[in-house]
Amino acid sequence: MGTEMKYGPLLYELVLRDIKIKYRRSVLGVFWTVLNPLLMMMILYVVFSKLFRFEIDNYAIYILSGQVLFNYYQMATTDAMMAILGNASLIKKIYLPKYILVLAKIMSGAVNLAASFAALMIVIVATGGKITLIFFLAALPLICLILYAMGVGLILASYTVRFRDIQHLYSVFCMGLFYLTPVIYPFSILPDYMKRVIYYNPLTRMLDTFRTIVMENQFPAAEDLVFCLVSAAIAVLAGGLIFRRRQKKFILEL
Amino acid sequence: MQIIKAEHISMQFNMASEKVDNIKEYLIRKIKGHISYDILWALQDVSFTMEAGESVALVGLNGSGKSTFLKVLAGVLEPTGGTINVRGSIAPLIELGAGFDIDLTAKENVWLNGAILGYPRPVMRTYYDDIVAFSGLGQFMDVPVKNFSSGMLARLAFSVMTFGTPDILIVDEVLAVGDFTFQEKCRRRIAEMQRNGTAILFVSHNMEQVREICTRAVWLEKGKVMADGECCQVTEQYMKKGEQAGGESVLP
Numbered sequence: 001m002g003t004e005m006k007y008g009p010l011l012y013e014l015v016l017r018d019i020k021i022k023y024r025r026s027v028l029g030v031f032w033t034v035l036n037p038l039l040m041m042m043i044l045y046v047v048f049s050k051l052f053r054f055e056i057d058n059y060a061i062y063i064l065s066g067q068v069l070f071n072y073y074q075m076a077t078t079d080a081m082m083a084i085l086g087n088a089s090l091i092k093k094i095y096l097p098k099y100i101l102v103l104a105k106i107m108s109g110a111v112n113l114a115a116s117f118a119a120l121m122i123v124i125v126a127t128g129g130k131i132t133l134i135f136f137l138a139a140l141p142l143i144c145l146i147l148y149a150m151g152v153g154l155i156l157a158s159y160t161v162r163f164r165d166i167q168h169l170y171s172v173f174c175m176g177l178f179y180l181t182p183v184i185y186p187f188s189i190l191p192d193y194m195k196r197v198i199y200y201n202p203l204t205r206m207l208d209t210f211r212t213i214v215m216e217n218q219f220p221a222a223e224d225l226v227f228c229l230v231s232a233a234i235a236v237l238a239g240g241l242i243f244r245r246r247q248k249k250f251i252l253e254l
Numbered sequence: 255m256q257i258i259k260a261e262h263i264s265m266q267f268n269m270a271s272e273k274v275d276n277i278k279e280y281l282i283r284k285i286k287g288h289i290s291y292d293i294l295w296a297l298q299d300v301s302f303t304m305e306a307g308e309s310v311a312l313v314g315l316n317g318s319g320k321s322t323f324l325k326v327l328a329g330v331l332e333p334t335g336g337t338i339n340v341r342g343s344i345a346p347l348i349e350l351g352a353g354f355d356i357d358l359t360a361k362e363n364v365w366l367n368g369a370i371l372g373y374p375r376p377v378m379r380t381y382y383d384d385i386v387a388f389s390g391l392g393q394f395m396d397v398p399v400k401n402f403s404s405g406m407l408a409r410l411a412f413s414v415m416t417f418g419t420p421d422i423l424i425v426d427e428v429l430a431v432g433d434f435t436f437q438e439k440c441r442r443r444i445a446e447m448q449r450n451g452t453a454i455l456f457v458s459h460n461m462e463q464v465r466e467i468c469t470r471a472v473w474l475e476k477g478k479v480m481a482d483g484e485c486c487q488v489t490e491q492y493m494k495k496g497e498q499a500g501g502e503s504v505l506p
Contacts, residue, residue: 010372093330
């Protein structure tokens with residue numbers, strides 16, 4: 001317990017460092033966190049509402065919410081994957097609990113996620129939607145997403161130290177995952193056999209729950225929430241165990 | 255009071271497994287059955303104790319296990335065998351600037367380094383002026399350290415690792431950097447810390463420096479303790495052995 005408290009400041013400094021470095025020397029600074037998903041959404045919106053037509057009400061919000069959540073997952077897990085490799089010189093010279101480095105990436109991503117969420121709210125208001133008290137519930141799928149990303153990030157970080165090719169494989173995997181998650185297309189257009197696969201992708205459920213709350217202003221189904229929570233818990237548990245077992249070898253493999 | 259107690263420490267490195275770092279090569283070797291291990295014992299049955307406030311030098315040739323031993327003490331490496339007990343805070347000067355992020359300014363790096371050592375920003379603020387004054391880099395504190403010269407970097411790194419009074423200061427061959435005025439300053443800082451009760455664990459190839467700073471010396475060779483005792487005696491033995499070996503190797 002003592003050591004956890006001791007490294008609280010380190011987590012804070014690492015998160016701050018990530019955010020600072022990301023926006024250093026850019027005029028708009030942190031506003032990019034808000035601007036980036038907005039611009040991305042505009043492109044996707046034009047492409048998929050003019051070129052390929054999907055029958056979805058309020059397609060802009062549909063895409064933006066998908067984009068914000070999926071982007072967070074991809075960025076946070078990719079950064080977390082490289083957290084140990086990228087801090088090799090530090091790990092070799094000074095003792096520090098290594099999971100902090102992974103956790104810092106997940107947390108700095110979460111700060112970005114919060115900013116993107118703000119951008120989403122702006123678009124919702126701008127397109128005539130309303131923001132109600134039920135929006136507070138959106139924290140549930142988001143927390144599940146953050147925990148899930150942390151679990152996956154810990155696993156990736158553990159094995160990327162041993163096998164460097166995982167970083168290349170994972171970027172391809174993420175592209176596949178993007179299409180295995182209903183980010184840009186509606187769930188209903190899928191053939192039945194694909195529905196079954198995609199339905200059990202935890203990201204699908206988290207996204208679904210999130211959209212139910214922010215787009216329909218409704219309580220998410222309890223079953224979906226439980227699925228989100230359980231998959232997040234399993235990911236964190238598996239990630240924690242694997243990371244703990246592997247971390248002693250990091251220094252020999254860096 | 256004993257602040258370091260290391261018993262029967264051994265450290266084994268697995269040379270072959272370190273090189274295979276991608277799946278393709280791993281699979282090929284696995285299929286061919288070529289995963290053979292070159293075992294290197296960097297430390298063998300090293301026992302070592304240190305009292306509070308003591309100043310001990312580690313001497314030995316390159317590759318004798320000095321740095322490995324320091325890393326084991328600092329908690330960076332986990333020993334293959336043996337137990338280790340360290341009481342108190344360690345300031346590890348194993349490599350200057352290890353905790354620096356070159357994109358951050360000097361000031362931001364002070365906060366980051368403090369956090370790595372476990373000190374929150376409010377605590378670091380109370381040391382900040384001392385750190386800046388000691389480094390002599392007052393006007394450069396808002397410059398990203400990537401624009402620093404290696405000497406400036408060393409100054410900052412030394413200052414940021416040696417603030418306050420840690421219980422143990424580990425110094426691994428880092429005093430050879432910086433200009434002579436700064437080296438002199440470093441020596442004075444170390445002497446000051448010694449007076450304040452900080453124990454020093456010192457690695458250097460400069461025997462004069464070793465004798466000046468330390469009262470006790472430990473001589474390591476091929477991961478084993480050859481001698482442990484009074485500084486001048488041990489360093490003399492070590493030098494004599496080195497000269498013999500050096501002499502032998504020139505002979506046909």
